[in-house]
Amino acid sequence: MSERPTAAELAEAILEFLGGEILPTVTDRRLRFRTLVAMNALSIVYRELEKLPPEDDAAQRALAARIRAGDVPPGALAEVKRDVAERLRIASPRYLETYAEAASE
Amino acid sequence: MIAEMREVLQSVLGTALDGEPHLLAGGASKEAWAVDAGGERLLVRRAAVGVIHRHTLSLADEYGVLEAAHGAGVKVPRPIAYIPDLDGREAFVMERLDGETIGRRIVRMEGVPPQLPTQMADELARIHAIPRDRVPFLHEARLERMVEEFDEVGEPHPAVELGLWWLREHRPPPREPVVVHGDYRIGNLVVRAGDGLVGVLDWEFAHVDEPVRDLAFSLVRAWRFGVPEKRLGGIGDAEPYVERYNELTGFDVRADEVDYWEVAGNVGWAIGCLTQMQRHLSGRDRSVELAVLGRLGAEVEYEILHLLEQKGVT
Numbered sequence: 001m002s003e004r005p006t007a008a009e010l011a012e013a014i015l016e017f018l019g020g021e022i023l024p025t026v027t028d029r030r031l032r033f034r035t036l037v038a039m040n041a042l043s044i045v046y047r048e049l050e051k052l053p054p055e056d057d058a059a060q061r062a063l064a065a066r067i068r069a070g071d072v073p074p075g076a077l078a079e080v081k082r083d084v085a086e087r088l089r090i091a092s093p094r095y096l097e098t099y100a101e102a103a104s105e
Numbered sequence: 106m107i108a109e110m111r112e113v114l115q116s117v118l119g120t121a122l123d124g125e126p127h128l129l130a131g132g133a134s135k136e137a138w139a140v141d142a143g144g145e146r147l148l149v150r151r152a153a154v155g156v157i158h159r160h161t162l163s164l165a166d167e168y169g170v171l172e173a174a175h176g177a178g179v180k181v182p183r184p185i186a187y188i189p190d191l192d193g194r195e196a197f198v199m200e201r202l203d204g205e206t207i208g209r210r211i212v213r214m215e216g217v218p219p220q221l222p223t224q225m226a227d228e229l230a231r232i233h234a235i236p237r238d239r240v241p242f243l244h245e246a247r248l249e250r251m252v253e254e255f256d257e258v259g260e261p262h263p264a265v266e267l268g269l270w271w272l273r274e275h276r277p278p279p280r281e282p283v284v285v286h287g288d289y290r291i292g293n294l295v296v297r298a299g300d301g302l303v304g305v306l307d308w309e310f311a312h313v314d315e316p317v318r319d320l321a322f323s324l325v326r327a328w329r330f331g332v333p334e335k336r337l338g339g340i341g342d343a344e345p346y347v348e349r350y351n352e353l354t355g356f357d358v359r360a361d362e363v364d365y366w367e368v369a370g371n372v373g374w375a376i377g378c379l380t381q382m383q384r385h386l387s388g389r390d391r392s393v394e395l396a397v398l399g400r401l402g403a404e405v406e407y408e409i410l411h412l413l414e415q416k417g418v419t
Contacts, residue, residue: 063266067269068269087296088404
């Protein structure tokens with residue numbers, strides 16, 4: 001399943017934040033060095049993620065287009081809900097716990 | 106910059122400032138400055154640098170709405186002056202109300218004022234009674250606009266599509282459009298422990314629209330601030346709020362209409378998360394906060410599906 005921002009795009013955003021907003025405020029020499037090291041490590045993560053092939057979202061696009069046309073496949077809601085729950089387990093795992101129903105899924 | 110601001114404010118207010126203006130935290134699109142002058146506590150709302158928003162009011166129009174709301178007896182900070190050029194940007198001055206404005210803190214207040222839900226209905230009924238000719242610059246919004254915004258993002262989101270499909274299939278008969286706040290939720294109120302609701306803030310999304318859309322917006326789960334079991338903004342049940350609103354307006358809003366517009370509010374916010382993300386990805390406004398909303402939108406999508414399931418969609 002494709003998802004924006006991609007992990008690479010998120011890493012890039014954090015790099016920009018660290019370099020643009022945090023680093024200029026760090027005056028302690030040791031902390032400044034460690035921040036640069038952390039940014040370097042994050043840039044490794046970024047480049048590694050960037051090399052990954054883009055995920056195939058053809059099935060998502062097809063389903064989205066079908067629903068837009070008013071042709072909702074039977075069982076679509078349950079299927080989409082499973083997909084969204086899957087995404088939430090990455091993006092915001094504790095959110096699912098706020099639904100009593102999801103606790104047992 | 107402070108010196109220039111000081112000078113303009115003193116000439117507009119016709120009195121000397123007591124102390125220096127200071128910038129308050131928060132607000133990505135507007136600055137808020139606390140200023141005291143002539144013994145009055147004031148707040149200066151000023152455009153932030155480089156932020157261009159579609160579908161939000163200019164500060165001149167927002168000030169016009171604030172004046173109209175104040176004139177209609179809505180609890181709002183008293184509008185004091187519009188300033189076209191405050192050190193290069195437009196701004197306005199209003200009264201600075203004392204009280205809690207952070208949603209997360211309001212829902213956790215020591216004994217949330219029990220009258221808060223009915224007070225929210227009181228103020229909303231007054232807002233919806235503002236004569237349209239007092240604010241002729243406000244535009245009418247269409248539900249369809251959110252589809253256009255969604256399509257501009259161009260990412261496939263079947264959960265949002267299901268929400269839009271359900272909204273198309275179940276639209277209640279249209280009601281006469283009224284002046285609406287457009288962002289009426291706990292996080293845009295000023296609340297005090299004893300008095301409850303003392304002010305309605307943030308009028309930049311005001312427009313002309315279906316009244317029930319505005320009424321149901323405060324039920325959206327994202328605005329319950331971590332207290333999801335209390336459907337009205339994390340502070341109470343929806344029924345007393347809707348009942349009170351009906352008493353005051355005579356609109357006779359039905360529960361299924363409220364449900365409909367609650368789904369619409371969620372779909373709108375799911376799309377809002379994606380358009381905020383797009384501000385980052387397009388390079389217009391680079392920020393981790395905006396970027397991460399693209400992922401957190403999944404929370405809102407889950408809620409849409411949860412609501413649809415309750416309506417019997419499978």
